[in-house]
Amino acid sequence: MIRQSERHTAVAKMTTAQLRKQMKAILGSIAQQKEVTQTSGEQFASIAPADLEKSVKAAKAPSFGMFSWPKMTAPGGRLDMSVFVLNPESNPAPNIYVHVWVGSGNVDPTVGTFLLNVDGRFARLTRPEHPGLIDGDPHPFPLSPGLKRLNFSFAIPPDIEESVYLGNICLMQLDGYGVGKYLDRGVFPFSVRRTS
Numbered sequence: 441m442i443r444q445s446e447r448h449t450a451v452a453k454m455t456t457a458q459l460r461k462q463m464k465a466i467l468g469s470i471a472q473q474k475e476v477t478q479t480s481g482e483q484f485a486s487i488a489p490a491d492l493e494k495s496v497k498a499a500k501a502p503s504f505g506m507f508s509w510p511k512m513t514a515p516g517g518r519l520d521m522s523v524f525v526l527n528p529e530s531n532p533a534p535n536i537y538v539h540v541w542v543g544s545g546n547v548d549p550t551v552g553t554f555l556l557n558v559d560g561r562f563a564r565l566t567r568p569e570h571p572g573l574i575d576g577d578p579h580p581f582p583l584s585p586g587l588k589r590l591n592f593s594f595a596i597p598p599d600i601e602e603s604v605y606l607g608n609i610c611l612m613q614l615d616g617y618g619v620g621k622y623l624d625r626g627v628f629p630f631s632v633r634r635t636s
Contacts, residue, residue, distance in 0.1 A: 565592050
């Protein structure tokens with residue numbers, strides 16, 4: 441596991457030009473993915489450039505760089521989404537996992553109860569495989585160093601009401617012998633509608 445002090449030392453060795461280059465590459469990947477998802481009619485959310493700059497400069501622990509998901513799905517269908525984890529250090533990030541579920545907990549500031557606010561009609565999903573975020577899923581275009589993509593797909597119950605549901609994502613770093621760390625969260629509202 442990479443210690444925070446080691447991360448700061450590695451980033452401290454980067455020159456201003458190297459930091460700018462890394463930021464430009466990450467922002468380029470975000471812009472490219474945004475165009476792809478909007479062309480296909482999907483929803484898209486990403487880290488603000490000012491927050492990205494702070495994360496890169498501070499070698500912040502991994503966080504969500506962006507995520508995309510469909511605007512709508514039908515009862516009995518599937519919802520497929522992509523989550524992109526930003527690791528400013530660009531080194532492999534073992535013990536980092538993404539957890540996805542449906543519930544209204546995003547407004548809850550307390551991590552423990554936020555994670556318990558679950559709509560039990562939907563699955564709870566976690567990726568990647570052990571040992572964590574070493575590699576991401578293949579991507580149609582090369583992602584900048586520091587970004588990893590994880591794909592999630594969950595079933596929509598066939599008898600569910602037509603409504604807007606709130607998907608949640610949580611980024612966590614597990615500790616096999618102690619208490620893990622909460623790193624970041626996000627929300628992705630999606631509509632369930634019957635198609636005619």
